[in-house]
Amino acid sequence: MSTDELKKIPHFGAGIGLRLELAEDTLAHTKEINVVEIIAEHYFSSIEQGLTGILAAARAAYPVIPHGVDLSIASTVPIEKEYLQHADELMRALGAHYYSDHFALTRSGDELDIGHLSPVWFTKEMLENVVARVDHVQQTLGKPLVLENITCPFVIPGADFEEPEFISEVCRRTGCGLLLDVTNVFINAHNFKFDAQRMIERYPIDSLVHVHLAGGEMEDDVLIDTHSASIDGVNEGVWPLFEWVVTNADVKAVIIERDDDFKVSFDDTVLNDLRRIKSIWKKAKPEAEAFLH
Numbered sequence: 001m002s003t004d005e006l007k008k009i010p011h012f013g014a015g016i017g018l019r020l021e022l023a024e025d026t027l028a029h030t031k032e033i034n035v036v037e038i039i040a041e042h043y044f045s046s047i048e049q050g051l052t053g054i055l056a057a058a059r060a061a062y063p064v065i066p067h068g069v070d071l072s073i074a075s076t077v078p079i080e081k082e083y084l085q086h087a088d089e090l091m092r093a094l095g096a097h098y099y100s101d102h103f104a105l106t107r108s109g110d111e112l113d114i115g116h117l118s119p120v121w122f123t124k125e126m127l128e129n130v131v132a133r134v135d136h137v138q139q140t141l142g143k144p145l146v147l148e149n150i151t152c153p154f155v156i157p158g159a160d161f162e163e164p165e166f167i168s169e170v171c172r173r174t175g176c177g178l179l180l181d182v183t184n185v186f187i188n189a190h191n192f193k194f195d196a197q198r199m200i201e202r203y204p205i206d207s208l209v210h211v212h213l214a215g216g217e218m219e220d221d222v223l224i225d226t227h228s229a230s231i232d233g234v235n236e237g238v239w240p241l242f243e244w245v246v247t248n249a250d251v252k253a254v255i256i257e258r259d260d261d262f263k264v265s266f267d268d269t270v271l272n273d274l275r276r277i278k279s280i281w282k283k284a285k286p287e288a289e290a291f292l293h
């Protein structure tokens with residue numbers, strides 16, 4: 001797929017991952033939220049009936065971007081036709097411009113399910129495998145695939161590439177997009193003791209489409225990607241990285257991921273971070289005013 005397809009994607013602005021626990025607040029703040037992201041597989045079984053329930057309500061209020069967690073692009077068994085059919089139906093129903101998932105291994109067919117986003121072994125053989133699978137997904141869906149960097153509990157030794165160079169090669173050869181989770185870079189940099197700014201500059205910025213931000217928690221000097229906190233305190237270092245990204249890339253959507261600790265005020269946490277995203281984005285790119293309300 002040509003990288004020109006990524007340029008055609010509209011600017012969606014800033015929003016949040018739609019979660020049941022936050023649905024009421026999410027649907028009530030149409031003035032502050034520009035876009036929402038859903039976990040795609042949660043809607044696979046119901047999409048044959050079209051948009052129903054919370055998904056219909058979300059689509060009536062916002063553009064909705066599908067984000068899968070179980071494509072498992074690094075597996076070596078063929079991707080099930082049914083899986084891609086569901087993804088295709090969901091994209092059509094939403095009018096989505098791209099489908100996203102992760103540079104990760106989550107399962108091997110239906111037989112073996114790790115139940116977790118596991119790191120990819122960045123070898124030359126794996127590069128060929130991932131390139132072929134990304135091409136297949138993009139041909140089947142007829143839309144760009146946008147893949148995300150994950151946090152790593154460990155790095156698999158004996159690789160031919162480091163993560164940014166592996167991702168750059170996949171993007172260059174397939175025309176797929178990058179979903180840059182800035183918090184994941186920040187967390188990996190802290191836990192593996194490297195410079196986050198230098199690291200972030202190695203990702204393929206020209207292929208960047210979508211950004212994730214979230215707040216993690218520190219335990220014994222290890223940052224954990226809990227998606228449970230505001231982006232402040234131990235997560236404060238995410239902001240200068242985000243500012244660099246939004247200055248240097250043509251970002252189409254920024255999503256706050258919040259998956260835990262829902263009891264705190266929506267305004268003090270999610271909306272506060274959303275305001276900060278918009279302020280940094282508009283300062284970096286004054287033209288963003290047109291799509292950030």
Ligand SMILES: [Fe+2]
Nearest residue numbers: 148181212257
């Ligand atoms: Fe993420």
